[in-house]
Amino acid sequence: MLDDLVLPADGGAPALAAVLARAILSGQLPAGSDFPREKDLCDRFAVSRNRVRNALASLAATGLVERTAGRGSRVREITGWHLLDPLMSDWLTGLARPDPRLVREIYAFRLSAEPQVAELAALAADGRDLARLEAAFAGMRDTAGTGMHQQHAEHDVAFHDAVYQASHNLVWRQMGHLLRPSIIALIQHSQHQAASLEDSLERHRRVMEAIRLRQPQAARRAARAVLERTATDLGLIPTPTSHTEGHPA
Amino acid sequence: MLDDLVLPADGGAPALAAVLARAILSGQLPAGSDFPREKDLCDRFAVSRNRVRNALASLAATGLVERTAGRGSRVREITGWHLLDPLMSDWLTGLARPDPRLVREIYAFRLSAEPQVAELAALAADGRDLARLEAAFAGMRDTAGTGMHQQHAEHDVAFHDAVYQASHNLVWRQMGHLLRPSIIALIQHSQHQAASLEDSLERHRRVMEAIRLRQPQAARRAARAVLERTATDLGLIPTPTSHTEGHPA
DNA sequence: ATAGTAGTTAATGTCAGACATTTTGCAAGG
DNA sequence: CCTTGCAAAATGTCTGACATTAACTACTAT
Numbered sequence: 001m002l003d004d005l006v007l008p009a010d011g012g013a014p015a016l017a018a019v020l021a022r023a024i025l026s027g028q029l030p031a032g033s034d035f036p037r038e039k040d041l042c043d044r045f046a047v048s049r050n051r052v053r054n055a056l057a058s059l060a061a062t063g064l065v066e067r068t069a070g071r072g073s074r075v076r077e078i079t080g081w082h083l084l085d086p087l088m089s090d091w092l093t094g095l096a097r098p099d100p101r102l103v104r105e106i107y108a109f110r111l112s113a114e115p116q117v118a119e120l121a122a123l124a125a126d127g128r129d130l131a132r133l134e135a136a137f138a139g140m141r142d143t144a145g146t147g148m149h150q151q152h153a154e155h156d157v158a159f160h161d162a163v164y165q166a167s168h169n170l171v172w173r174q175m176g177h178l179l180r181p182s183i184i185a186l187i188q189h190s191q192h193q194a195a196s197l198e199d200s201l202e203r204h205r206r207v208m209e210a211i212r213l214r215q216p217q218a219a220r221r222a223a224r225a226v227l228e229r230t231a232t233d234l235g236l237i238p239t240p241t242s243h244t245e246g247h248p249a
Numbered sequence: 250m251l252d253d254l255v256l257p258a259d260g261g262a263p264a265l266a267a268v269l270a271r272a273i274l275s276g277q278l279p280a281g282s283d284f285p286r287e288k289d290l291c292d293r294f295a296v297s298r299n300r301v302r303n304a305l306a307s308l309a310a311t312g313l314v315e316r317t318a319g320r321g322s323r324v325r326e327i328t329g330w331h332l333l334d335p336l337m338s339d340w341l342t343g344l345a346r347p348d349p350r351l352v353r354e355i356y357a358f359r360l361s362a363e364p365q366v367a368e369l370a371a372l373a374a375d376g377r378d379l380a381r382l383e384a385a386f387a388g389m390r391d392t393a394g395t396g397m398h399q400q401h402a403e404h405d406v407a408f409h410d411a412v413y414q415a416s417h418n419l420v421w422r423q424m425g426h427l428l429r430p431s432i433i434a435l436i437q438h439s440q441h442q443a444a445s446l447e448d449s450l451e452r453h454r455r456v457m458e459a460i461r462l463r464q465p466q467a468a469r470r471a472a473r474a475v476l477e478r479t480a481t482d483l484g485l486i487p488t489p490t491s492h493t494e495g496h497p498a
Numbered sequence: 499a500t501a502g503t504a505g506t507t508a509a510t511g512t513c514a515g516a517c518a519t520t521t522t523g524c525a526a527g528g
Numbered sequence: 529c530c531t532t533g534c535a536a537a538a539t540g541t542c543t544g545a546c547a548t549t550a551a552c553t554a555c556t557a558t
Binding site: 054057058061063078079081082083084085086087101102105106108109112113116119120169170171172173174175178 | 303306307310312327328330331332333334335336350351354355357358361362365368369418419420421422423424427
């Protein structure tokens with residue numbers, strides 16, 4: 001079941017948790033199925049029961065598995081996973097083939113949330129927020145089209161995270177964690193054409209400018225435009241920009 | 250430091266974590282201060298080091314404390330707390346006097362997020378979602394003005410949670426956890442006038458109707474109206490309904 | 499006198515083994 | 529057929545020892 005998994009040289013408790021979590025996140029283990037017993041995991045990875053228990057505790061804390069005394073551990077439904085837990089973001093990041101449902105769901109969330117966040121950012125951003133935005137944008141610009149995909153993605157993450165930070169709300173700020181796996185997935189699945197990159201950069205610039213000039217509505221529209229660009233790069237169907245939706249009776 | 254805390258009769262590991270967490274969440278321990286050592290906690294609560302370590306692991310997982318080998322545990326800044334962790338919601342619920350910053354921040358988040366969620370719900374709700382909404386609304390109606398504040402609050406939570414569920418998005422659904430502490434706080438701090446209750450009920454009904462009739466914009470406005478009602482009940486400054494915000498140049 | 503370094507102390511992290519508790523399945527008996 | 533009781537298997541807990549890390553201290557060399 002977990003035969004082809006390898007524990008990194010480090011081998012610490014978090015490393016073991018990451019290995020086990022990715023086995024679930026990549027969809028290898030169906031929901032509702034039994035997770036291996038503690039003893040088997042001890043043998044399989046040659047670690048103490050203590051480490052195994054700590055790793056399993058993390059998996060339970062993030063809702064990936066459900067543990068009950070005397071019964072064992074079971075893989076939980078995807079609806080029970082705590083996608084907003086920072087641990088989950090770490091595990092999802094660098095996952096070769098994440099469950100496609102997760103990519104879609106996270107993107108759909110960002111599409112509905114980030115315009116609002118950008119609007120708040122335009123109302124609340126201070127000097128340091130703008131400095132972060134500018135630094136991230138400069139990084140994106142300088143790494144565009146140079147083959148430094150990894151660095152470009154990191155600056156991309158930093159840019160969007162700066163927007164969440166600029167909202168100056170404790171809850172929105174937590175959600176910056178979702179960005180890394182979402183943006184990394186974008187790199188893996190799309191080969192950023194040069195023209196696409198140029199266009200994406202320009203859309204990011206407009207978000208930054210709207211926030212700097214304290215124009216909430218412009219920031220909202222610009223953030224939406226960035227995400228529509230992302231949708232096409234991800235191969236998702238771009239929504240038809242239904243801005244002028246009629247007010248119902 | 251933790252002298253007046255009592256461990257419930259149950260005394261399980263989660264109970265200990267809850268006691269310690271609430272000591273932090275209520276603001277008794279300043280950010281950056283040293284958290285008691287494991288040994289001291291063992292003596293103070295007369296439990297094994299194992300339980301203490303499990304409890305502390307939960308506190309670390311939710312970002313309440315930061316642990317480092319050889320150094321000890323420190324209380325983290327409020328900005329590091331994982332407010333979206335279900336454990337956090339449990340701990341916040343039933344807390345007599347939560348940190349007022351948290352109440353404000355969570356309310357501000359809901360004000361900016363729930364209209365969007367309601368809009369999504371109006372687009373995606375199915376039969377079961379509507380059934381949940383109706384059941385929760387009926388519960389609210391039947392417990393209004395009867396002195397059954399606790400039950401009314403539970404139905405209130407169920408109503409808003411049903412809206413998040415109806416969005417049919419994995420990420421938004423997670424955030425239903427924020428509702429319970431937010432709504433419980435509302436009960437503690439306001440003595441729901443009869444007129445206020447009637448008004449609140451009517452505003453909830455409009456949200457439900459808009460979702461049922463698949464009117465996204467109406468749902469958005471109705472959700473906002475509910476939260477503005479909540480703001481006045483909480484004693485927060487109601488925002489001046491800036492709907493017709495001019496589009497900046 | 500100061501910078502660097504080795505040793506000491508104190509805290510968390512890990513290991514190993516035994517025992518407690520809960521769940522499940524089976525099997526005998528009503 | 530249902531119930532009761534027992535046994536097996538899994539997770540939960542306790543205990544004591546040791547490992548590892550970080551901060552402090554005293555000492556030494558420049």
